[in-house]
Amino acid sequence: MNEETPLWKGSPSQWLNLGPFSLCLLLAIGIVIAAILSGPLLPLVLLALAIPLVWLIWRYLVVRSQLFELTSERLRVTTGIINQHIDEVELYRVKDSLMKR
Template identity: 45%
Template sequence: MNSESITPAAVETSLWKGNTSQWVHFWYYLFCIIIAVGIGVGATIMAPATAGLAYVALVIPLLMWLIRWWVTKCTHYELTTQRLKISTGVLNRQLDELELFRVKDYAMDQPLALRLVGLGNLTLVTSDASTPTVAMRAIANVEDVREKLRTAVQAERDRKRVREMDVDNLDPGAAPAIG
């Protein structure tokens, strides 16, 4: 094998690290607060002998809040010059890696509620069999991340000499159009 035909692997460097913001669960957290207030009011109205036991029920919305917060906090994204790494899981960790040359398209959206706190969503459409769509919800500086992703995808495609090709559904008996 000729050593000149092998291209050296580029050094992979980190471009961005982040995680999903807790703001994405605003309505869920508000629901937990409403449940806690309801339990508190109900416990206050109840007879004093059983009120102490009713206050113990406040553990339920607190646990609901903490579990959702922890799961969200344990989701990490890292964009490198070659891959997007998504690490998830609280007790059992899972790492999903997406090669950047497989990214076909990306879309950024900033709903009003997220835009007010400086966040946005980034959705990637890929040619990866295991993850055809990747959604990064409520991330900070989404415009900057999108631009870094765009630049890294193009650079990785150039480095690997890969191009995305769109193929339409053609009649199998029809001759290809030349023009």
């Protein structure tokens, strides 16, 4: 009987978040400029800056929590920040595949 051996294990890069990170940076710059032009509303500015920061942290955690594992028997994809969800497909069910590096 064949034993299952790990072939590859990895996770996606944070480059996937380049768009959202850039959008959050532009939004934060816009909020700071609006605060400078509108007067001393520091508590509201800090609250407004917290919104893109929380979204940015969430996007980081979503990508960071993804894990791909390829073994000799199956492909396993793990996702989830609070609740982990594991999807598996056995390789004998896959009819055609291509792997590029």
